Amino acid sequence: MSDDETRNKDKMTTAQSNNFRPGAMQPNASISRKLREFYDAVQEEGIPDRFLELLERLDDAEKNAKAVKTK
Amino acid sequence: MTTKDEDVDRAFKRDLLASLPNLRAFAVSLTGRHDKADDLVQDTIMKAWANQGSFTAGTNMRAWLFTILRNEFYSQMRKRGREVQDTDGLFSERFSVHPEQYGRLDLQDFRKALDTLPDDQREAIILVGAAGFAYEEAATICGCAVGTIKSRVSRARSRLQEILGVSGESDFGPDPGDAAITSRAFGS
Secondary structure, X not given: OOHHXXXXXXXXXXXXXXXXXXXXXXXXXXXXXXHHHHHHHHHOOOOOHHHHHHHHHHHHXXXXXXXXXXX | OOHHHHHHHHHHHHHHHHHHHHHHHHHHHHHOOHHHHHHHHHHHHHHHHHOHHHXXXXXXXXXXXXXXXHHHHHHHHHHHOHHHHOHHHHHHHHHXXXXXXXXXXXXXXXXXXXXOOOHHHHHHHHHHHOOOXXXXXXXXXXXXXXXXXXHHHHHHHHHHHHHHHHHHHHHHOOOHHHHHHHHHHHOO
């Protein structure tokens, strides 16, 4: 994500939170926010090593297969 | 292999990698458990890799991967049959084994509420409300009509509101323990 996009996202978040004071929180807004928070928390865990290793193995297997074919 | 094929190949790997965190979050949402989710993501990567040829370059890779993962999830559920019908057992297992996996405490309540939704409603609200898909894309991923997705999302929202509305009030009011302390402190 570029810096600009990040800034815009921040701006949007600030604008949204200004619309909803804690006491006046709309249920729908709160649910959407919690949903995103929950989802983003998992996304921010990043990519486990096992997947990077798997992709490397698949990549190697593919290269080997092609090398055999071209021989 | 021509240079163009190599470009397509590289783009495929790059996009697959870039989609993984989002795909994994979807898997966690569906399975409710990190270990099961990661197995599901692994199966999805292998399927996607084996079916690279069926992916049209330039189209939505994320939607394609989500479709594969979703199909894989339901076909594994069908295979397991009885095991997953034990929803009470599954539920308690989900929340007793690794509660720390669900992150912050306030999100755990949300996670539990999300888990009480029927599968079709949960996946609809996750796809549209969290994964960032348009209603049309979510409909393609789930293989149903756009109107069906809209109504599932709306039912999911009402249901979550119902559940969290109740627990939400207690967030602001004193809990029974605090109330006792408060009345002692400010009592006559």
